[in-house]
Amino acid sequence: MRWTLVALAVLGASVRQTLAQCFTKEDRVTILGANQELHEVVDFGLELYKELEFGPATSFLAYGRNLFFSPYSIWSALILAYFGSGGNTEAELQTALGVTHKIDTLTKLRALELTYDLRRYTGSNYTFNLANRIYVDNDSSVRDCIKNILFKECREVSFKNTVKAAKDINDFVAETTQGRIPRLLQESDLRDAKMVLVNAAFFKGTWSSRFLSEDTFLAPFRTGPFLSFEEGTGTPLQDGVMVSMMNQTGVFKHGESRDLRAQLLELPYQGGAMSMFLLLPEEEGPTGFAKTAESLSSAALAKAMNSTKATVVNVQLPRFNMSVELMDELEPTLQNLGLRDMFDGDHANFTAFTSLPGLSVTKSVHKAFILVNEEGAEAAAATSLGINIRTRPKTPVKFVCDRPFIFFIYDNDTKNILFFGVLRNPAEIQGP
Known part of the structure; x- marks a missing residue:
């Protein structure tokens, strides 16, 4: 079984189709034939990752911390803030999020929403829930056109009653994430709040070809550049954290990227619409990992993914679950990406929401959880890739994730x- 999920709360806004005049004279949304590719999310997500990895406010790499988050969730939440923004706040959000026009962006989001709804109703092989909501204080006087456009996402609450407001928000997140994130906000987070934006996402999938539990074995995870063994004993000479290493040999899409200085492997989920990709730096140790991380870009990643070929691979992947919270780290990270005005009460401009002055983002929280085990991982099936291992035997390529x-x-x-995500500290994971 394979689970991932995430939730985010910030102040902002949301979206929904109607004919009110908020963005143009006639805010019509026509989703038929809309472009649903989200390259801008990839660009934003990779820049966000590198800021979290190397930024002075976070330095996940320097501190040896695991990392897991949803670029799509954070991007979606900020898009909602973008719909309510104006002036320089709007310009900063456009640049950081890679968007240019509110109606075009609204159209794309509605088309994506329909796509995921159709997959869910037609019996897809995975579960993916994504929900956005804006909780607005009763006294905020939100513009009627925003309420109409965002009728699905907008909820009026009294932030004077922080206990009830927090319960409403946490219940919404818990329901969307099927209980994996039961509590996103504390009552204290809502003091003096006027508007809170919540985005929650949940994913569960099964590998196309599952790992067998009887093939899982204990193995050391090497946090240092090298880990040597006593000859013939399999006993590590250096101390290492032992992990449950899943293991299988099959046909997978695999490649090596000079641009990324890493091996790349695709593990598709049943149905083929979703996949997990693994990037294993070619050079061991923090320096080699940093070279791969610094090289990440949407162009380099797309090139590497398009260059993979069906290959016989022995895959060894730790069984793990991971829970990561971005609270104090998120605001300075987003500011370093150019989103400054929205956090500044003197400069934030959310006049598309309301004429109420002084509205700004005062709290941002992102929580994410992931579980990976034998049922939730695999690679491209030999049959679908047209390769018969038995008639064309090959020495398997080794793809061993026993290091970050x-x-x-x-x-x-x-x-x-x-x-x-990044797995580099096995002491912070639990084998499910």
Whole structure:
């Protein structure tokens, strides 16, 4: 079984189709034939990842911390803030999020919403829930056209009653994430709040070809550049954290990228619409990992993914679950990406929401959880890839994730990174 999910709360805004005049004279949304590729999310997500990895406010690499978040969730929440923004706040959001026009962006979001609804109703092989909501204080006087456009997402609450408001928000997140994130906000987070934006996402999928539990074995995860063994004993000479290493040999899409200085492997989920990709730096140790991380770009990643070939691969992947919270780190990270005005009460401009002065983002929280085990991982099936291992025997390529690696869950149809993570500290994971 394979689970991932995430939730985000910031102040902002949301979207929904209607004919009110908020963005143009006639805010019509026509989703038929709309472009649903989300390359802008990939660009935003990779820049966000590198800021979290190397930025002075976070330095996940320097501190040896695991990382897991949803670029799509954070991007979606900020898009909602974008719909309510104006002036320089709007310009900063446009630049950071890679968008240019509110109606075009609204159209794309509604088309994506329909796509995921159709997949869900037609019995897709995975579960993916995404929900946005804006909780607005009763006294905020939100513009009627915003209420109409965002009728699905807008909820009026009394932030004077922080206990009830927090319960409403946490219940919404818990329902969307099927209980994996039961509490996103504390009552204290809502003091003096006027508007809170919440985005929650949940994913569950099964590998196309599952790992067998009887093939899982204990193995050391090498946090240092090298880990040597006593000859013939399999006993590590250096101390290492032992992990449950899943293991299988099959036909997988695999490649080596000079641009990224890493090996790349695709593990599709049943149905083929979603995949997990693994990036294993070619050079061991923090320096080699940093070279791969610094090289990440949408162009380099797309080139590497398009260059993979069906190959016989022995895959060894730790069984793990991971929970990561971005609270104090998120605001300075977003500011370093150019989103400054929205956090500044003197400069934030959310006049598309309301004429109420002084509205700004005062709290941002992102929580994410992931579980990976034998049922939720695999690679491209030999049959679908047209390769017969028995009639064309090959020495398998070794893809052994016994040292820090990058992973991300990718929507193959919309070209979108839903979730992104780094496993480098085995002491902070639990084998499910």
